[in-house]
């Protein structure tokens with residue numbers, strides 16, 4: 001039995017075909033330049049290409065695979081608002097609801113929906129399941145998800161913290177519990193997803209109780225090009241006092257800030273490290289700020305949870321940058337976090353416990369696998385529906 005996972009963006013569409021008997025990837029690929037010169041005209045055409053590639057092994061050099069036992073298609077959807085608290089079988093009303101959430105995710109939900117429509121056309125007669133980036137965080141209590149704003153903005157416009165990367169936080173929290181041979185439903189963890197986008201979550205008994213991203217992915221940690229937390233007064237100070245046009249603020253905070261903005265070098269951690277090693281002080285400063293912000297959230301989430309079993313690192317930076325893990329965890333034995341320097345230095349992209357055996361909080365490096373998580377949630381929903 002197979003599950004196809006689709007991650008549909010505005011100009012590219014990624015797919016992975018899983019054999020669910022062993023969790024192995026049977027085929028994977030990406031279609032780029034959708035709607036651009038040299039590419040396919042739209043998402044429906046992109047999905048037709050996916051079918052052809054799978055059936056006949058066209059283009060990317062991949063060989064044909066048998067998709068006669070394709071059981072379902074799982075779709076990554078960024079924003080599920082408050083309506084979607086778990087993976088959901090897609091029908092016309094679910095499509096309409098994803099569309100209605102567009103104001104909360106104007107850059108993401110429309111291309112996600114275009115992928116869903118194309119795939120329902122290309123793969124008719126099997127269930128399609130939406131797996132939402134926000135769903136895992138819907139267990140947050142209101143004291144954690146509300147902003148200190150007039151309450152009617154929440155009631156009338158859904159202004160609140162939603163959080164993102166939920167599929168990844170859910171996956172690594174459970175995988176870390178499994179790795180440590182613990183029951184994931186009784187496991188407390190602080191999960192750090194550190195990639196281009198970065199977020200942390202406080203997970204109590206397997207459920208998200210707080211997370212650093214907010215209404216949008218801009219809030220929280222400092223990221224590759226996003227500022228993360230700033231004084232909200234900057235949103236009127238900068239246009240008034242510095243003369244940045246209001247219309248440019250969103251782009252500046254999302255695309256020109258963070259590691260890139262501070263260093264002036266790059267949003268990519270590998271390039272930053274090279275520059276820092278060559279003596280660039282702003283590259284070093286950007287890395288210090290990045291780690292310090294995570295350390296602050298770590299302190300906050302240790303206070304939020306009543307006892308923490310594990311601190312989990314994932315994403316390109318979390319999995320590969322040992323120095324950053326060391327900077328975050330150093331000198332925290334009074335909070336129960338004792339890193340094993342050698343193990344930490346050795347961990348590079350593989351699942352590994354990097355804390356000292358005597359550390360009350362286990363520190364775990366856990367490669368994320370959002371596609372596999374989407375496939376597993378899709379299968380679970382389909383089994384539930386049929387069972």
Ligand code: ADP
Nearest residue numbers: 194195196197267268269270315316317320321
């Ligand atoms: P995305 O968030 O787009 O999925 P990643 O999770 O790969 O991307 O995270 C990208 C960040 O991780 C970059 O800053 C990059 O420098 C860093 N990174 C990715 N792979 C490695 C690696 N093998 N060694 C060191 N840093 C890495």
